[in-house]
Amino acid sequence: MQFPVRAVALSLLLVLAGCAGGAVPTDDGRMPTGTETLTPTATGASTPVDAPPAATPKPDAVEAEVIDVVDGDTIDVRLPNGSEDTVRLLGVDTPEVHAENDPAEFPGVPDTEAGRDCLRSWGERASEHAKDELTGKTVTLSFDANEPRRGYFGRLLAYVHVDGESFNYGLLTRGLARRYDDSGFEYRDRYGAAEDAARANGVGLWGACATEEPETATETPVAVADGGAPLRIETIHADAAGDDRENLNDEYLTFGNAGTEPIDLSGWTVSDEADHTYTFPEGTEIGPNETLTLHTGSGEDGDGDRYWGQRSPVWNNGGDTVIVRNASGSVVVERSYDG
Known part of the structure; x- marks a missing residue:
């Protein structure tokens, strides 16, 4: 796709303005009323990633306090200089709670009153999730090189990171949002893969509202904990960016718990067709509606991440x-994929 020269120049100006920590213009180049200054965090090294596990830390990230949640994908924040602003989460779209939903935007959801009601209920769930996870928290906002700092309504367009994880991406893996398709944002492919996995596994709204079977084949969830909590293979990211051998932690699997009880994975194993086997250490657990990512390479195990320690791709x-x-x-879940 070719972009007009004016648009390219404007994007460059926006990026430069953000890196300089200066005022953030609207997407048509005008300075907003009550212009604020966004001060970047001290170093890129501590900036969280945007979609586990791949994203270059962003030096233009800023910290902000969440003072209100408008809905699942829109929040109000207070910036370090005391000014307040509204942030629209980049790359995701949760069902509406303040307007009518269009089921056509959510593949498989029927265009009926029941479909719209179901989407509304999941929009409310997404809003409650955002309130629980973000209200009163200090979050990190980072921006996208492919998108302006502000959208049509003057809102900041940003990735929101809380406790070191991408809140935007988590909405997709929990089945609380779809990928926002009217955007060429940097992590479009990753977000699309996360939505596809949630749809294929019937996670969240996809299992509750969609009546059409997804085109991709899926594994059969198996009850593995009290209460029938199913372990799901949500993402298989086999093709790491660049040379797989030099980017082993961008080869990963993401597992999810779509149930209401924790799943204890102590002593469980993950294998491939060649019988490479990883064993989850004692105490490994996935809580309800949480995910765990197994990276092929080496790193320090922590909440939500485990590292296989392999020296070559698996x-x-x-x-x-x-x-x-x-x-x-005993085999509890199995999933095949094609290249």
Whole structure:
């Protein structure tokens, strides 16, 4: 796609303005009323990633306090200089709670009153999730090189990071949002893959509201905890950016718990068709509606991330099978993929 010279020049000016920590213009180049100054965080090294596990830390990130949640994808914040602003989360779209929903925007959801009512209820769930996770928190806002700092309504367009994780991306893995398609944002492909996985596994609104079967084949969820909490393979990211051998932590699997009880993975294993096997350490657990990402390379295990410690890629880009066994050796979930 070719972009007009004026648009390219304007984008460059916006990026330069953000890096300088100066006032943030609207997307048509005008300075907003009550111009604020966004002060970047001290270093890029501590800036959270935008979609686990790949995103270059962004030196133009800023910290802000969340003072109100408008809905699942829109929040009000207080910036370090005391000014207040509204942030529209980049790359995601939760169902509406203040307007009518269009089921056509959510594949598989029927264009009926029942479909619209279901979307409204999940919009309310997304809003409650945002309130629980963000209200009163200090979050990190980072911006996208492909998008202006502000959208049509003068709102900041940003990735929101809380406790070191991308809130935007989490909305997709929890089935609380779709990828926002009217945007060429930097992580479009990753967000699309996360939505596809949630749809295929019937996570969140996709399982509750959609009546059409997704085109992609999925694994059969297996009850593995009290209350019937299913472990799901939500994302298989076999093709790391660049040379797979030099970017092992961008080869990863993401597992999710769509149930209401924790899943204890102590002693469980993950294998491929060649019988490479990883064993989850004692105490590994996924809480309800939470995810855990297993990276092929090395790193420090922490909340939401485990590292296999392999020195070469495991998952074949051309296709493979992920096999999860419990501590007794029984297969509890299996999923194949093609390249």
